[in-house]
Amino acid sequence: MANSALLVMDVQRSIVDRFEDGGGYLPRLGEAVDAARTAGLPVIYVVVGFRAGHPEISARNKSFSAAARSGAFTESDPGSEIHPEVAPRPGDVVVTKRRVSAFAGSDLDLVLRAGEIDSLVLAGIATSGVVLSTVRQAADLDFGLTVLADGCLDADLEVHRVLTEKVFPRQAEVLSVAQWTKSLGA
Structure with missing residues (x-):
């Protein structure tokens, strides 16, 4: 597990x-x-974020054009902060992405390579958004993958179930948080 990180x-x-x-x-x-x-594993936070005025967002981008109209996910938007219940500590890395996948428009790959990380444990919101896109891209980049099924959340419970039970197991080990923490000896 020395080459793993929790995203x-x-x-x-x-x-x-x-x-x-x-x-x-x-x-x-x-x-x-x-x-x-x-366990001494790096915790890397991935957030969606944009510059003031959202120059990164095309009007054709269905996923993010509403954020641009509302002014969301900029440095001045308090809603863009990582939730305080799981906030980063000093030494934790925060990566800002510009699209759905954790790799899209971010320096995540650079951070992982610099840390010699070759295995990722994924958690986040939404299962059908960032988790799905990141699983696909990380698998294509040859990372070992674990998805924490109950460490992910989605507005559609059926979509979450299908992804964690049928889709993700093709490319990742899918565990509960309890199973994963037990495997770490925690």
Whole structure:
């Protein structure tokens, strides 16, 4: 596990706020973060973010054009902050991406290569967004992959189930947070 890192993706205030309770999502994700730190694994936070005025977003981009219209996910937007329940600590890396995948428009690959990381543990919101896109791209880049099924959250429970039970296992090991933390000896 020395070459692994935990990616905590898109767990930003305005994204988390879209979910009523999340079935204890943030405390469970906090357990994964704590277990990674205890095991000495890097915790890398991935956030979606844009410059003021959103010059990175085309009007043709269905996913992000609403963010541009509303002024969301800029440095001045408090909703773009990582949720305080799982906030980074000194030494944690925060990577800003410009699209859905954690790799798109970010320096994530550079950070991973510099850290000689070849295996990723993925958690985040949404399962059908950043997690799916990152699984696909990371698999194509030959990273070993683990997805924490209950460390991911999606507005559509059926889509979450199909992805974690049928799609992700083709390219990743899919575990619960409890199973993963136990495998670390935490």
